[in-house]
Amino acid sequence: MKKIVQIARLELCLLFYSPIAWLLIMVLFVHMSHALIPGIAQIRHLQEFIPGFSFLTERLFTSSSSSGNISQGVFFSILGKLYLYTPLITMGIISRENSSGSIKLLFSSPVKLSHIVYGKFAAMLVFNLVIAGLMGLFFIAGSLSVDHFDYPYVLVAILASFLLLSAYSAIGIFMSSLTTYQVVAAICTFAVLAFMNYVGNFGQGLDFVRDLTHSLSMPSRAERMVGGLLSSRDVIYYIAVSGIFLGFTIAKLELGRVSRSFVYQTGRYTAVLVVGLAVAYLSSRQRVIVYYDATATKANTIVKATQEILRKMGDEPVEMTAYINGLHYTYENAAPVNRIFSIAQWEPYLRFKPNINLHWVYYYDSFDPQLYAVNPGKSLKTMFAEKAKSSDIDTAGFLSPAQIRKQIDLRGENDRVVIQLKYKGKTTFLRTFDGGNIWPKEEEVAAALKRLIVTPPKIVFSTDGYQRSVDKIGDRDYKQLFNTKLSRNSLINTGFDIDSVSLEHGQIPAGIATLVIADPKVAFSPAALAKLHQYIAEGGNLMIAGEPGKQVVLNPLLDSLGVKMLDGTLVQHSRDFSYGLVTPNLTAAAVKMAPLLKSAFMEKKTVSMPGTAALAELNSGAFDVQPLLMTNAKTSWIKKGAFVLDSAALVVEKNKGDQPGAFPAVLLLSRKVNHKQQRIIVSGDADFFSNKELGRTNMETVNGFFAVNLFSWFSNDEFPVDMVRPESKDTTLKLSKAGVKTLQISYYLMIPGTILLLGAILLIRRKRK
Template sequence: MKKIIQIARLELSLLFYSPIAWLLIMILFLQMSFDLIPAIDEIQHIQQFIPGFSFLTDKLFTTSLRVGNLPFGIFFSILSSLYLYTPLVTMGIISRETSSGSIKLLYSSPVKLSQIVYGKFFAMLMYNLVIIALMGLFLLIGFACIDHFDFPHPLVALLVAYLLLNTYSAIGIFMSSLTTYQVVAAICTFAVLAFMNYIGNFGQSLDFIRDLTYSLSMPSRAERMVAGLLNSRDVIYYFVVTGIFLGFTIAKLQLARVSKSLIYHAGRYLLVLSIGLAVAYLSSRQPVIGYYDATFTKTNTIVKTTQEVLKKMGDEPLEVTAYVNGLHSSYGFGAPVGRIPATARWEPYLRFKSNLNLKWVYYYDYRDPQFYVMNQGKSLKTLFAEQAKAADFDTAGFLSPEQIRKEVDLRGENDRLVFQLKYKGKTTFLRTFDDADFWPGEGEIAAAMKRLIVTPPKVVFATDGYQRSIDKIGDRDYKMLINNKFMRNSMVNMGFDLDSVSLEQAQIPAGISVLVIGDPRVQFSPVARAKIQKYVADGGNLMIAGEPGKQAIVNPLLDSMGVKMRNGTLVQKSRDFSYGLVTPTLAAAAVVMSPRLEKAYKEKAKISMPGAAALSQDDKGPFTIQPLLMTNEKIAWIKKGQFVLDSAALVFDAKTGDEQGAFPSSLMLTRKLKNKEQRILITGDADFFSNKELARSNMEVVNGSFAIGIFGWFADGIFPVDLSRPESRDNKLMLTKAGVSTLEILYYGLIPGAIFLLGMVLLIRRKRK
């Protein structure tokens, strides 16, 4: 070890007496400064108008996404150019000895060749550590300027950059041992590092080639860890690659001393490579991979609820099959060329369930008759061949319509890319969506997995009396929230089972979570009313959404519950909106119903109700009754009689029976019955979760969250899956405009100037000696 340190000290003196080393350090520092300081300036400016920034540590240092005009995080963006700073430093480490002839003295000295290589590599470790220390100066900005700076995350990014630099150095040392010309060594190192930086983009459409090139791509592994998730597989990978190239260097120097056959030479290299690949393979097996999520909110880790779902699955395998249709526009997302990033989305779940088996099935099919009309009656086989030629993909391995229909029933999935999950003989679909993210998120994945281990809660909608439909996209209907398969926030993708029933012709199904009666517009028959009354008497959960003017229809259903829809219509004074649009706020009971509404309750969030009736309650009834929504007594009142909304502004008129005050527009009823809690919700408006109100964009409301909270309450919290995690703390940049100017002076001028002067002093001192 003593000899290794002596060699390292000598090599370090040569490095730091070289102007190239100092120049590269200064350029790298300036590159990072020109990335970070403008981003800080941008955030400081925006923060004056929008104070609520979040995850500032990630945005400035590690993010791989552009946020508005902000660049990538500096540690992420520097990864793609780190390889440019190594070849000019390593090019002479061994080639200098070879060209000068001093290598012969080393061969004849009592120093082992491995000690020479390790000593020179140790010198590069120290040089790289200097680079990392200078990169660490940027963390001082975070500590000084970001409130609750999430420092473990960028520290992991620094570690990753150090590993990458060391690996590049090992490759550079090997390339330097292959030639006596330093320039040739530098060019070869540039070529090899560029190859290993960009090889991950080649051969992505071929299974074997894709896996091979991805395994050789070094920055892609670093990018994953810079995001904050340190893992043993990728750390060991960098150690393995470093070890392989150091082993190659030692073998090259040893073989230069002896005359051996080509087979012997090749065998030495093959042995080093085989040992390295074996270690890399064993360390990449999912059960032995260790993880550390450095982010405060554990952004890279699935939430505890999802972890519990996977834990309850036990040791039984979970099969996930992706069905990819070559004729659908979603094919591009699931095409073989995009398999690596698509598969990487499942790693957070593989971390907790290593026997999650992911399979990709390709087929071509189309069930929509309009598709054939648009394509002039061509056969599917012909259309598929034309599509494959236009998109330039290989049709081998695609199942025909007949074959795929025998394997799986995809009716109702609109021919798009869809996953099927299978566990212990049970199956469920996991869908992709028509939004910017496309892929299912943790909420949808966790819900699909949980459906396989629990009995999904069933929500049943009554269809009598022209009630609103869960299958239509009209303004007044409920498909968007309830039954839109291709919207991630629809209940059908949150784990719920959905059904409908005619109360006049069929019995209410047993074991359901809730029966929903949504805006009945004609009287129920005595038979249907008797079914509802028996269902309530037996402890069934119920939701009744009425509308003003329908009191005579709804109130007979409420007689036994101690609730009544009051006569008249709630109206609300407004400058911009119709007086018929009422915006009650959440009451305290809403948080009891759904704790996820706590933030909305504290912020006095609004629910939009276009046309609502006030409710009254009798506390002597069999239920405990609590208001969920309350109107504002200062601007809202009950308007009696007939009135017109689109003419003159309405005024309060006590003579006509108008009533002023704060009125509940939604009530929560509970009671203990048959060893369980019976839950009933009554609302004086049936529009608040309609397609139109959920798409409202001219007012900030929380209708969707409130509606989901209601159905989650009826489902005993089984669905939707709780994805809550700690909120980010690093949300404030404690910096003024003058502070930004100070940073510019320091990082654009003083620190680079100090690096330049230090290098000049050392170089001048050496020349004097």
């Protein structure tokens, strides 16, 4: 060990007596300064006009992409360029010995060659620590600039940079041992490091080649760490790579001292490579990986609710099979060349359940009439062959329409990429969506996984009396919220089953989450009404959504609940909108029902209701009745009789029976029946969760959020799965304008000038000696 330290000290002296080291340190610092300081200045300026920035630590230090006017995080921007700083430092570390002939003295000295290599590598580690210390100055700048700075997050990014530089150094030492010319060593090191930086992009369409090149791609692993996720796999990988190239260097020097056969030399290098790769491979097995999420909000970790779902699944495997249609435009996202990204989507879940088995099935098929219309007379096979040729798709392994239809029924999935999850014989679909990232997010994945271990809540819509439909896209229908497979927020993709029933001709299913009666136009028959009364008496959940003018249809049913729809229509004074558009506010009872509504309640958010009737409690019956939405007493009133909205402004006419005041637009009813809580919602408006109102853009409303929480309440909050995370605390930049100016002077002039001065003084003193 003593010899290693002595050699390291000697190498460090030679290193810092060279102007190259000081120049590279200064260039790196200036590079990082220009990556960080403008971002701080921009945020300070924008903060004056746009309060409430979040995740400032990420935005400034580790963001992988620009956000508005904010550039990439400083550590992410520097990550892909670190390989430029190593070759000029390592180029002479051994080639200098070769060219001067001193290598022969080392061969004949009592010092082990391994000690020589370790000593030189130790010197490089100290140099890399100096660079890490230099990066620490930006850590200090962040802690002084950002309120509630996320310290561990940035420390892990510095560690990632150190590990990457150390691996680069080991490669540089080996390349330096191969030649007597320092310039050649530098060029070769540049070439190898550039190759290992970009090799991850090669051969992505071939399974074996893809896995190999990805394993050789060094910055991609550091990117995960810069993102705040530290794993034993990535740390051991960089240690293994360093060990492999140091082993190569030792082997090269020893084989240079003693003549050996080609077979022996090849075997020596192969043994080093096999041992290193074996260590890297074993450490990458999912069951042995240890993770640490350095972010304050645990952004790289699935939420507790999802973790609990995976824990309840126990040791039984989950089969994940992605079905990828070569004739659909979503194929590009799931093509073999994007397999690494596809697998990465599942790593957060594999972390907690390693036996999620991933499979990919490629096929070609189509149920889209438009495809046949634009390709008249062509078979599916011909159409696929033409697309494969134009898009350079390898058709080997693609299943034909007949083959895939025997394997699975994908009708109704719009021909796009779809994932089937299978667990203990139960299956469910996990869909993809249009947008920047087609893959399902954690909310959809958690819902699909949970559906495999619980009975999914079923929302059943009554179809009698020309009620609203969950299968139509009309303005007043409900497909967008409930039954749109291409929408992430549709309840069918967040855990619910959707069904319908005719009260006249069918029976209300048992065990459903709720029955929905939405704007019936005609009175229920005695038979249908009897079924409803029996359903209510047995404790079934119910949602009743009416409309003004339909009181005579619904009040016979509401009477049994102890509430009623009052005669007339609720109207509201408005400068910009029709008086018929009422915007009631959330109540404290709404927050008690669904705590997620608290922020909307505190911010006095509204729900838009284009035509609603007021509700009232008739008597204190068996139900506990609470209003969820209340109108504003100062601006709203009940308008009796017929009126016209598009002529003169409406006024309160008490002589005609108008009633000013605050009225409930939605009521919650609950009671204990058969040892469970019965849950009923009554709304005076059936439009607030319609397709049209959910798409309203001329007013800020919480219609969709309110409606989703209503149906979550019906499911006993089983779905959607709670995705609440801790909020970001690093939301404020503490620096004033003068503080930013000071930071600019310090990091653009003073610190680089100090580095330059220290280097100059040391070099001058060395020259005098």
